[in-house]
Amino acid sequence: MLTRLPTSRAAAHSATEPHERRAMDVTLYGIPNCDTMKKARAWLDQAGVAYRFHDYKKAGVAEADLRRWIERLGWEVVLNRAGTTFRKLPEAERADLDADKAVALMLAQPSMIKRPMLEAGDSLLAGFAPDRYAAVFGR
Structure with a gap:
């Protein structure tokens, strides 16, 4: 899933220079052996x-980052419910999930966070798809 922050700077840039490669801060979140x-x-x-x-x-993840991602993408996207860690939870912990419960689960066990999470400039992507990465980086 790809979302962009609605900023006037981003809108002006995309309207005037859609293919220019500009320097941006890029962070890839996940675990190395996935x-x-x-x-x-x-x-x-x-x-x-x-x-x-x-x-x-190794570094954990900040609650503020999780909440920001959930605000933009929804907890249903950020929480990796297909993973083994989530599926091994007792049914009671998987029932009646909401954003706050999802955050608590992901803070306790970061392997429940969708992988990878990519922050690049105004873009936030959950999961990996080459076409979505190409769209973000103009390649």
Whole structure:
């Protein structure tokens, strides 16, 4: 899922210079041994995109980041319900989920966060799809 912040700067830039490659802060969040993460990192490396890798397991994740992602994408996208960690939870913990419960689960077990999460300028992507990465980076 791709969302862009509705800023006048971003809107003006996209209207006047849609294909210009501009420097932006890029952070890739995830865990290093995940196959999807490996694909995302390989794509970024091959495309020559400079990025910072944030390892959920070593560095954790800030509650403010999770809440910002949920505000933009929805907790249903940010919480990885297909993963083994989530599926192993007792039914009582999986029932009646909402944003606050999802945040608590992801803070307690960061492997429940969708991987990868990519922040690049005004863009936020959950998961990896080469076409969505290409759209963000103009490649």
